[in-house]
């Protein structure tokens with residue numbers, strides 16, 4: 673596939689596997705997985721022809737390793753998004769609670785900063801607040817939306833000590849339900 677096609681299919685997969693499986697008529701299992709063959713059949717029925725080999729290429733080449741594949745003992749291969757799901761899709765990724773590093777980072781358009789400092793980080797339409805392990809990654813996340821980006825520091829160690837739970841997705845994104853304002857620093 674061309675680079676443009678890889679991105680196009682990746683975006684389509686993100687939409688289906690994170691936000692709208694019903695848009696192509698597939699159902700995710702409770703942990704977010706769907707059999708690859710079911711997904712490819714459904715995509716083809718909705719105008720996106722992707723072969724099994726091409727799907728594997730999209731997964732392997734993906735810049736953020738957004739998708740995970742798993743083959744069961746019965747030989748059936750399943751796929752899911754490793755993170756980023758909408759709350760309304762309601763999947764349980766089954767990730768263990770992990771002790772976070774002392775600080776994590778959150779990149780966001782500067783226009784959000786005042787509100788975040790006042791009310792904390794909310795998951796919005798997603799299941800979790802997404803946090804980055806390093807500043808460059810947080811900058812990349814924040815830049816998706818606007819030119820002017822702020823990187824906020826989250827006192828993850830203090831949060832964990834206070835009983836808040838953190839997970840790390842298979843592709844290294846830190847996830848937590850919400851971050852109260854007292855743990856956010858500019």
Ligand code: HQG
Nearest residue numbers: 738756780781784787788791792793794796798802813845
């Ligand atoms: C903001 C990408 C005002 C928050 C990335 C963010 C990530 C507030 C936006 C993943 C707020 C939600 C998620 C408050 C939060 N006031 N704004 N109180 N609380 N916000 O897209 O973290 O490329 O749901 O700062 O790499 O930007 O799609 O979250 O700007 O891992 O794979 O509300 O998406 O991954 O936006 O990004 P999002 P996010 P992919």
